Amino acid sequence: MAAVLDPENGQVLMHCVDPPDNADLDRYSVDPFVERVCSEILSIEASRTAASEEIRTGADKSLAGFTTAYVQPVGCLGQTLGFLTIAKQEQAAYTRDEVIFLKLVSDQMGMAIHQAGVSGELKRSEVEIQAEGIQAKNKPRFDLKFPEIVGASSALNEVLSNIEFAAPTKCCVFVGGETGTGKELIARAIHNLSPRRDQPFVKVNCAAIPSGLLESELFGHEKGAFTGAIARKAGRFEAADKGTLFLDEVGDIPLELQPKLLRVLQESEFERLGSTRTQRVDIRVIAATHRDIAQMVEDGEFRADLYYRLHVFPVTVPPLRERREDIPALVRHYVNLYAGRMKRHIGIIPSHTIEVLERYSWPGNIRELQNFIERAVILSPGNTLRAPLSELKSYAGQLPGARLCTLEDAEREHVLRALRESNWVIGGCDGAAARLGMKRTTLAYRIRKLRIPCRPQ
Helix, strand or coil: CEEEECCCCCCEEEEECCCCCCCCCCHHHHHHHHHHHHHHHHHHCCCEEEEHHHHHHHCCHHHHHCCEEEEEEEEECCEEEEEEEEEECCCCCCCHHHHHHHHHHHHHHHHHHHHHHHHHHHHHHHHHHHHHHHHHHHCCCEECCEEEEECCCHHHHHHHHHHHHHCCCCCCEEEECCCCCCHHHHHHHHHHHCCCCCCCEEEEECCCCCHHHHHHHHHCECCCCCCCCCCCECCHHHHCCCCEEEEECHHHCCHHHHHHHHHHHHHCEEECECCCCEEECCCEEEEEECCCHHHHHHCCCCCHHHHHHHCCEEEECCCHHHCHHHHHHHHHHHHHHHHHHCCCCCCECCHHHHHHHHHCCCCCHHHHHHHHHHHHHHCCCCCECCCCHHHCHHHHHHCCCCCCCCHHHHHHHHHHHHHHHCCCCCCCCCCHHHHHCCCHHHHHHHHHHCCCCCCCC
């Protein structure tokens, strides 16, 4: 019979019983006896020989066939780890040689139990270290100069290094990159590192304002300048005086308004709509767009002189698929952000989830990742993030050995992407047809043939 001490509560736990064939004995019969005898031995740290009377009174009657039992503590390095008990049906006592042999066996058992315990601790430590490593990998990394920007990839570091060169100057910075890459964060970082950091940072999305109102929004207007102008209004250029003006989606500025924008960039002066009085401003302009402005210049959709004036210091923000090593940090950042807003605690992000997110192409870049993580936090009531990975359909096509999609499926996905990026507008200079390089009627035919719904679902 072999018993081991539970290191947490000190209880004696029976591990094995090996009775002879003619004995009706099992571990449940000897548990009370072994617990009582071993508890006494723990107090004196010595071997104990039990007589048959002790066995009959201390355990089940099925032990009555054994006349003598010998209990040997099992230990290592001065610590008792368990007990080895042998019993026999003969009346003769245990000889000195039997006791010495039992002591040798118990020593070997003690070393084995101690080694198993050490191995278990090492394995647990290794798992904890790996878990800490995963958490460290997932931990958001911030640069003191760029507290709002998460990541430390080489592609991102190159952009941040260029920002440090341009920020102290007054030159125009042209921020390019796909939709959702964080161009506004880059613009804010430039402003915060510049001498104008204590002055206003004014932003305007040129694509979100109707072209008929954009001039008034940028340069302001006088009372009565147009129908509805019931009072004088200062424009964004005046609001950004001594500070920074961020022109987002500058490629959507109409051609007829571009000369006035060029003048204010070159001369730092303009007139309000409906006024002849010249206004002077001291501003630093940062422009951004996801469109190919150089191609627009060739196509006559954007003035070349304005392009060269804006394109003094170009910075291209890399898409998320080119900085995959930043995804774990971004995931942890947004998990902490949304879990805090929802008053939840999510401490575990499964490694499989991180692997899937790292391999997904993220056509919507960080904005898509941000929205996906918010949805995952909503679906995670416990401590572990439960991300809806099945939604990332593109992931299946990226796995090694995955079946290639048909040409029709690829074309359908390509058209759908163009429709999403153009907010489901087919025609126009920024519509899906222009993005795909085809006529509006041709795209409408392809949409019908590919059975694409006319509105997002």
